[in-house]
Amino acid sequence: MVLAVEGLKKSFGAVAALRDGRLSLTPGRVTALIGENGAGKSTLVKILTGIYRPDAGSLRLDGAECSFASPQESQAAGIAAIHQETVMFDDLTVAENICAGHWPLHARGWRKGMIDWKALLAQAQAVLDRLGADLPLQARCGDLSIAQKHLVEMARALCHDSRVLIMDEPTAALSHREIEDLYRLVRQLKAQGVAILFISHKFEEIFEIADDYVVMRDGAFVAAGAIAETDTNALVAMMVGRAMGAIFPKRSVPIGAPVLEVAGLSHPTEFDDVSFTVRAGEILGFYGLVGAGRSEVMQALFGLTPISGGAIRLAGTSLQLNGPKDAIAAGIAYVPEDRQSQGAILPMSIRDNITLPLLNRITGGWLLAPKKEGAVAEAFARRLAVKAPDWHTRVDALSGGNQQKVVIGKWLATAPKVIILDEPTKGIDVGSKAKVHDFMSDLVAEGLAVILVSSELPEVMGMADRIIVMQQGRPCGSFTRDEFARDPAHGAAMLARAATGA
C-alpha cells in the first residue's frame, strides 16, 4: 500500500465538502473512485495533491504519517494528478506548460538557481515521446485543440516518475480513440507498478479499466472492494443510497409537423452547410466528438453567432436573427452546455434567473413586478421539482442538478416551440440525469420539438428519434431510430465511426 488516508475532513465555510475521506492505493492497481456530484471526490484529490490542507484526518505514505503543505511537497512525494478543471496557461508554450510550477534550475555554475531552459525542453520532449504525442514544443497552448491540450495536461502529470497518478474525470472531453489511447497508457503505467486513482461517472470505463473501487456519498466513505465482485446496479445503489429505475425513459410520442427547418447554415470558420428539420414531438440528437462544432451551430440558431449563409425557418416563417432576443421572441430556447458560466447567474436568486429572459413579457417593460415574477418562477420551479427552500434562494446554493433544472425552467418559461439542450447532463450524477431525461420525454409529449446535443452515446441513443452526426464543423450522417436502436452495439459502432471519420 503506497498511499492511505483515513478520516479526512474538509469544510468550506458552512459546506462540509468532505466528512470522512478514506482510501488506499496499491502499486500496480487502478482504483476507481465513484460518487454523485458533490460527493467530495475532487476535494479528496486536492488534499492528496497538497492544494487543500485537511481540517482533520491522517495521511500515510508508505506507512509513514505525513502531510503536504503545498503542491510541491505532494509532487516531491511522487504524487501526480490530472485535475478535473483544465489547468492550462494559454499564453505559454507547450514545453513550459508541461514544466510549469517545477521549472528545472541550473544546479551549478554562475547560473545556479536560474531556470535551465535547455533541460526544460529536453524534459518536455522526453515525456511527450513517452506519450507518443507529436506536439511542437514551442507552440502556444492557446492554439492547440482540446485533445492536444489534454495531452499536455497528461504530460505534465507524467513529467515526474510518480508512484501515484490521480486522474479526475480524464475522459470527460476525450473521443473514443483518445480514450483507447488513455487506457493503453494506464495499463502501461500499471505494469510499471504505479498506483492509479481513477475518477469517472461512466460505468463502462470503470469496468473496463479499474481493479478496485471506492464509493463515496455526501463527503463520506461508503464502501470499497474489488471491481470483479460487483456490478453497476450495486455501485449505483451504494452511490445514491437507493436502487435506481430505468435510465432512459424513452416514450413514443406521435410526431407532428415540422417546427424548425434549417438549410445550408454556414459560418466562415466554424461550420458549413448544416441542414435539418425538427418536428413537433421529436427529439433530434446531435452527436459528435467534443469540438465538432455542434454548440456553434446551436448558438447560431439562437442568434449568438452571426452566420454567413443559410436559412432558418420556424413554423413556416423565415427568421432573421440579430441576437438571442430575436430567437427567444420567435420561440427558440437554448440551454447552454456550461451551466455555471453561460446558463445561470449564480449569485442571483432562482426567481431572478428564471424571469430574466422574459422580464418584458411579465412586467410590461418598465417597473419590476415582484409578485407576478414570483408566481412565474414558482410555477416553473415546481414543475421541474427544483429542490430549494424557496425561490429567493441563490442559485449557487443549489446542487448541480438543481442548478440545471433552474436553467431549463428559465427557458421553458419563455414558452418556446423548440428547445435546444446542449449537453444537459454533463457532469451531473445519475439521479439528476434520470430526472432530466424523464423531463425531456414530458416536453415532447407536450408537442415541443427538442434538439439534444450530447457527447455521450448511450444518452443520444437512448433518447433521440433521429441523430445527426457532426465532424469538424460539417454534418456527416443522419440516422433514424430504426437504424441505430435495433442493434445497440452495432448502432453505437456506426455512430462512433461516423463521428471520428474512420
Next chain:
Amino acid sequence: MTSLKLAPLPPSSFTWGLRLMRRWELLLAVLLVLVMAGNSLLSPYFLDPYNLADATANFTEKAMIALPMALLIIVREIDISVASIMALASLLIGLAAEAGVGTPGLVAIGLLTGLAAGLLNGALAAGLGLPSIVVTIGTLSLFRGITSVVLGDRAITAYPEAFTDLAALKVIPFVSLEFALFLALAAVFALVLHGTVIGRRLYAIGLNPIAARFSGLNVARTKLVLFALTGLVAGLAAVFLTARIGSTRPNIASGWELEIITMVILGGVSIAGGAGTIGGVVLAVFLLGMAGFGMGLLNVPGIVMSTLIGALLLVAVAVPQLAARLRPKGKA
C-alpha cells in the same frame, strides 16, 4: 439540503459588496450622522442654511457623475475620462459663447459634447470590446489634450450673464437648480436601478455577462448606452461647473475622476461588478461632502481630508474581509 455544488475553487471574485450591502448603507448613514454631529459641535458655522447650501456647491457636479459611474461599475466597466470630458465640453461651451451662442445653445452644446465623448468611449470599450480602463486612460489624455491644444495659454471667460447665472439659480430658497437636479437625477437613477427591468438587467450583466448575453440581453449595447449616459452627465456637470466659475482653462476639473470613483466605491459599489446601490452612493457623496466642508470650516488642509478618505476606503474594504476570516469556521 445535503448537496451543494459551488465553484470548484474558492471564489476569487469579490463579493463582499453583495453580502454587506444592506449593512453597508447603514454604516454610511451612521457615519454621516456622526460627521454632521461632530461638525455642528466643532464649528458654530456648520448648521447654517446658507453655509450648507454653499457646501453642496462643492460636490454637486462630482456627485452627478457618480450616479452613471455607479451603473458603469456595476456592469464591470469604468470611465476614467469623465473629468477630461468635462474639460472638452467646457471648451466647446466656451468657444460657442465666444461665437455669441445664447444660453440654451450653450447648455445643448455641453450636453452634446459629453454625449459624443461618451459614445466614443462606448464604441471603443463596449463596441470593440477593449478594456475600458485602458481606453478611458487614452481618452482622458486625448480629450484634455484637445482642450489644451485649442486653448493654449488662453482662458475663456466671455460667458453671457444669463449662462453664469445658471449656477446661482435657486429653485427654492437655499436649494440651487444644480443641487435640485442632482437630487432628481439620484431619484431617477435609484428608481431605474432598483425598481425597473433595466436595473435587474444591469445587475445580471455585472454578475455574469456571458450568461446575461445567453439570456437574450444585449450586453454590448447596454454598456454603450451607459458610457454615453456617463458622458452626457459629465457634459451636464461641465455646464454647471463652467457657469459656476465662469472660466474655462485646460486644467478645469483635473483629478476629479478619482474623487468620483472614490465616491462610488465608498458607496459600496463593487469594482468586480454586480453589487451596489444608488442609496449607498448618495450617502457616500454626502458623507464625503459634509466631512470635507466640516474640515474646511476648521481650516484643515484639504489633503488631510483626502488622506482620511484613503484610509477610510482601505478600512472599509478590509474590515469585511477580516471579519470573514476571523469568523469561526462552520458557522455561516
Next chain:
Amino acid sequence: ADKLRVAMLVKSLGNGFFEACKEGGLEAANELGNVELIYTGPTAATAEGQIELMNALIAQKVDAIAISANDPNALVPVAKRAAERGIKVISFDSGIASGRLLQLNPSNASLIGQKQVQMALDAVGKEGGEVAILSATAQATNQNIWIAEMKKELAKPEFSSLKLVSTVYGDDQADKSYREAQGLFKSFPNLKAIIAPTSVGIVAAAKAVADQGLIGKVFVTGLGLPSEMKGHVQSGATKSFAIWNPVDLGYTATYAAVQFTKGQLTGKAGEKVPVGRMGTLTIDEKGEAAMAEPFTFDKDNVLKYAKYF
C-alpha cells in the same frame, strides 16, 4: 471685543514664497493686535480648490480675505458672494479681475518687466543674444502681465540686442520646468539667457543649466527666492535675480485687508491705505496698488537674505 479674523488664501500650500508671505501676515496681525490670521490654500494650485476654500471661509464669516488667485476669472463669482455677506476681499500677488476691493501688486508690473530684461542684458553683456522666457502656468495672471511688459521693454532700442526666441510653460512643476529648459537649450543652441519670472521655474532652469554644463554660456535670471537661489548664484548659473520681499508682501496684504474692515475705505481710485511700516498705498483707477520696487540679489547679498526667505 471679538478678534478680527483675516484669511490669507494662497495659490497652494508648501510654496516657500507664500510661507514667507504668511510670516509677514503674522507680523502684521501681531502689530495690529486683536487680529487672527487664517492661512490656507489648496494642495494643488487650482481655482476649483480655491473656490471650495472660499466657501469655507465665507461660512466661517471671516472679516476679510486676502487672496492670491490661480485664475483671475474663476474666483470672481465667489468673491462677489463673499462681498455680499459683508466680507472684505482683496487680492495680492496674482489678482482677480473684479469683485475685490483692491489688487495689491507686489510691485509695479512695468518695473518688474523692465528689471528682468535689464538683468538679462547685464548677464549676457552688451553684445546681447537670444533669450527665452520660462513661465509658470499659461493662465497665471501675473506671469502674463509681466511677460507682456517684458515684450514691451524688449521692443525698446536699448534692449534691441536681445532677441526673444520662445516662451515656454513649466506649470510651476519642478520636473516639467526642468524639461522645458532642456528643450530650450536644444532648440536654440545659441541661447544666452532664460528669464523665469517664477520661483519654481528659475530654480529648475538654473539646475538644468548646471546639469548640462552650460554655466557661463547660458544665464538664468528672473524672480526667485534668495534661500532657493543662493547655490546657483554662487555657482554662476545666475548672476542676479530679483524679488520683492514676500514677507513685506504678506505684511502689506494683511495690513491692508484689516484697514478695509474698518469701514472707511471703499476701494475707489485715489484712496490712500495706510500699511504700517510699509507706508501708504495709493489705489489707482484700476483698483490696484503697488507695494515696492523689486529688489535685486547677486552674490554679494544673497547669503544675507537667504536666512530670511
Next chain:
Amino acid sequence: MRRDLLLAAVILGLALLIGWRAPVFLTLGTLDDIATDTALLTMMALAQMLVILTRGIDLSVAAMLAFCGMAAALTGQAFPDAPVGLLLALGLGVGGILGAINGAFVAFLKVPPIVVTLASMSLYRGATFLLSGGRWVSSHDMPAAFRGFPTDRLLGMTHLVWFALLAILLAYAGLRYSRFGRSLYAYGGNPSAALYVGIAPGRVLFSVYAISGAVAGLCGALWVGRYGIAFTDAAQGFELQIIAACVIGGVSIAGGIGTVTGCLLGAIFLGMIGNALPIMAISPFWQMLISGAVILAAVMINRQKGRATKIILRPKTATEGAR
C-alpha cells in the same frame, strides 16, 4: 515580437522625422538627454508591468515616489553627511514597506488592486504632506552629493541611465530565468491553474506590489535628487504615464502578457515625444493629445482576438491553409 518591431520602427521613423525637422535631435547629446529623462519612467514602467502581469494595477506609484523622495530629502536635510547610498536605500526600503502594505491588502485580504491602490494613492500623498508639514525641500537643503548623484556620470552615462540599465537587466533576467518571474506569467495567464501547479498566489501578489513600491521608492530618491526639490505634489499624475508606457508597449491589462522589450519601447516612445516637442518648437500642449491618441492606437493594435472563434472547419485543401 512582430508588435515590438512595429513599435521600434515607429520610434525610429519618428526620430528620423524629428531629426529632419530639427537636426539637433539626432545628436548624441539628445540621445543622452532622452535616456536620462526616460530612465525613471522606464524603471517605473517595468515595475508596473510586473503588477499588470498578475492582472493587477498599481495607481499609487507616483504617491509612493513622492513620499519616499520626501523621506530621503528630509533625511538628507537632517543629516547632511549621510552618504548617497544610504538615502537611496532609504527610499528603496520605505517604498518597499508602502508597497508591502498594498500587497497585503491585495494578496491576503483579496481586495481588488484598483481599489487598494486608489485608496493608498490618496493616503500616501497625504502622508507626504503630513511628513513634510507641507513644506518644500529644495536643492540647497539637500546634501550636494545627493543632489548631483542622479546626473553625475560614470563611463560617460548618467547614473540614472545606469540604474535604468540595471533595472532592465534585472527585469529581463528575472522574468526569463527565475521561477518567480515565470510564476507571474503563469499566474496572470490563469490564476486558478497556477494554484494547481503549486504557485502560491499570496506570495506572488505580495511580492509584486512590494517590488513595485521599492522601485517607486528608489525612483523617488532619484527624482528628488534629479530635480532638486521634494514636495507633496511631486510627480503628480505620473502613474497614468507609467501605465500608458506599459499599454503602448503591449502589456495586456488582462494579465499574463508583456515583455521587457515592449515595455522599454513604450517608455522610450513617451520619453521621445516629451523631448521632441520642445525641440521641434511644437507647443507642449500637444503632448497630452498625442499620448492619448497613441494609447488608443496601441490598444486597438494589441486587441486580443478573443477566443470566440475556434476555427473548427479544416481548410478544404492544404494549399489554401498555407496561404
